[in-house]
Amino acid sequence: MQLPSLITACQQQLQQQRSSLCYHNLAHTKGVVAAVAALHIAPEILIPAAYIHDLGYEQSAQGHEAIAIAWGQKQLPKWGFKQKQIQEICLAIEATQLGQKPKTILGAYLKDADISYSLSSHFWSRGELLRTEWQLENQRQYSDTAWLKLQYHFLEELLFFSPWGQLYLEPLRRYYLQQITERLQKMNI
Known part of the structure; x- marks a missing residue:
């Protein structure tokens, strides 16, 4: 397995993405990689998966995972990854x-690591990056109130599937739900 070659290929591809992908970009990918690397669980699977997981965004936000999977199925054998x-x-x-x-x-760990990128001390700024990306990519504009309500709904429905996510990310989810509630109350909503 030639992980450094895979990492280089993924980073090069992510660096060439259009600038309107200001959330789903190399910084996001590196954040997800850092989260899975810190877990010390199956790094030979989770680190490559974290690098590949959003490669399809350049082509399409809708179904980008399937695009990334197809890329991985084609490219990973070149770097010595086994079929399993x-x-x-x-x-x-x-x-x-x-x-x-x-x-x-x-999969549970990767899914939770993917969400952990936004559930950090950078919650508000990364949320704004996603809001900007949606505006630039999809011409979807949200007022401050509508954006807060959308974030609230997302966090309200969010589930964690790994023991790590349930233990460490669930308290953050509840914390940011409370923060959003307080902001909406200040806006008399």
């Missing part, structure tokens, strides 16, 4: 789809 590893990587990437329940525990 490729299958596990692809299942983990598949789990990152919105509304998708992970089929494997590694």
Whole structure:
């Protein structure tokens, strides 16, 4: 397995993305990679999956996971990944789809790591990056109130599937739900 070559290829591809992808970009990918690396769980699966998981965004936000999976299935054998590893990587990437329940525990960890990028001390600024990306990419504009309500609904429905997510990310989810509630109350909403 030639992980450094895979990392270089993914980083090069992400650096060439259009600038309107200001949330789903190399910084986001590196954040997800850092989260899975810190877990010390199956790094030979989770680190490649984290690097690949959003590569499809350049082509389409809709179905980008399937695009990333197809890329991985084609490219990973070139770097010495075994078929079983490729299958596990692809299942983990598949789990990152919105509304998708992970089929494997590694998928659960990747899905939670993907969300952890925004559930950090950078919650508000990264949320604004996503809002900007949606405006630039999809011409979807949100008032401050509408954006807060959308974030509230997302966090209200958010589930964590790994023990790590349930233990460490769930308190952050509740904290930011409370923060949003307080902001909406200040706006008399």
